[in-house]
Amino acid sequence: MRFSQLPLGEDVTVWTLGRGGDAGFFRPVHPAVRIQVVPFPDGQPEESVGARILRSITTLRAAFDPTPYDVVHAQDCISANAAGPCVRTVHHLDHFTTPELAACHERAIVEPYAHICVSAAVAGELASGWGIEAQVIPNGVAYDRFAATDPAAQASWRSRLGPYVLTVGGIEPRKGSLDLLEAYALLRATRPDVRLVIAGGETLFDYRDYRARWEAKAAELAVEPVVLGQVGEDELPSLVAAADVFAFPSLKEGFGLAAMEALAAGVPLVVRDLPVLREVFGEAAQFASTPEDLAAELGHALASEDLERRSAGRALAARHTWDAAARGHLVFYRSLGTRA
Missing domain, CATH: 3.40.50.2000 (Glycogen Phosphorylase B;)
Structure with a gap:
């Protein structure tokens, strides 16, 4: 993601799948943020959850080019699987029974090179379950x-x-x-x-x-x-x-x-x-x-x-301000050096 003339002076591009013909997000996004919507056609009525997950990853991966960006930050397992090397926010940990979703979830934890959690409790789960050290940056609230x-x-x-x-x-x-x-x-x-x-x-x-x-x-x-x-x-x-x-x-x-x-x-x-x-x-x-x-x-x-x-x-x-959350992310990105 590249951050564009936001209050902290960074350029941001947000990538998303456009499900059901969506051309943007349900909630308004700062007008300076560039949005890249990748069309995601509806599947067949009999499409399973697993097949839909795999199609989501494949569709986003085919469209996404990470080379223009200093930091690629994934917020969920689908984007983390599609994006390649990235920073990942692990919001919470799930236990899935659908094989494709379980594999997506696991890869999205172990493959990113840096991790953020929005609470210390979840960061502790990452540490005890996977030996991963995550930076804790709480959410903000409007x-x-x-x-x-x-x-x-x-x-x-x-x-x-x-x-x-x-x-x-x-x-x-x-x-x-x-x-x-x-x-x-x-x-x-x-x-x-x-x-x-x-x-x-x-x-x-x-x-x-x-x-x-x-x-x-x-x-x-x-x-x-x-x-x-x-x-x-x-x-x-x-x-x-x-x-x-x-x-x-x-x-x-x-x-x-x-x-x-x-x-x-x-x-x-x-x-x-x-x-x-x-x-x-x-x-x-x-x-x-x-x-x-x-x-x-x-x-x-x-x-x-x-x-x-x-x-x-x-x-x-x-x-809990979004300004504090944003500044925390910038400090973390800069701590990653050239890898980010």
Whole structure:
């Protein structure tokens, strides 16, 4: 990637696959950043996840020329497999059963010549599992977007949804969606007025079986969460800020950006009790391990006005700036010398 007249004076080019005819990114990108979109035609209906992964790597590799760039930085296993020698950010570690995806994941860990992690917990997993030393550079958060949202937009969400528990990230195994569903059913015993609202789009992976299990469990529990799907970038901050509590029961995370955005908005936060989330959120969040714990902590957050915790959450989010993240990356790139 080459960084173009950004605030820190670097030139940046971002390469991506254009799936389904996409010509850019869902979220706006700084106008000075050059974007290279490689067309990626839809596959046949019977195309497996493994075949799609291999086709993604092959398509991006055929289009990408690394020679103009001082630093090539890959953010996922597909781009790391396609790019050749690169710096890799390992956001979190997964365990895949699809052979092609498992091999892609492994190569994207062992082949890059330098590594970044967004939390010390994940860097520790890299060190213990692969003997790899990674630089820790936490994510930033667009604090102002979530800390000062339009009151009318918030009121519109409240009018539409009533009181609600929000989660952002879609319905998938890594996000702990089934546990959250069970917790919501338990919560309704004391708070039948509260809705569970889920925002987030689909991922590259095929979670149709998991989604079917989730829908069957919702019917069994007689609950009807509100599934918004992908929410517009301009609408998301007010949706988050209008929530009564933000639930983040992920089973695997590298940092938890959506949860940090909720803290910026002053929304109480309940997260899975994972080492990485203890590291990132500390006293600004409440922690739960089981659906029963999660229901209890959500109920506690709904019933109490813990202004001290909310203030601590806002302060934590304000300290995580994208400027600091960008400067950390530049220092790291320069430490690599001619290899970068």
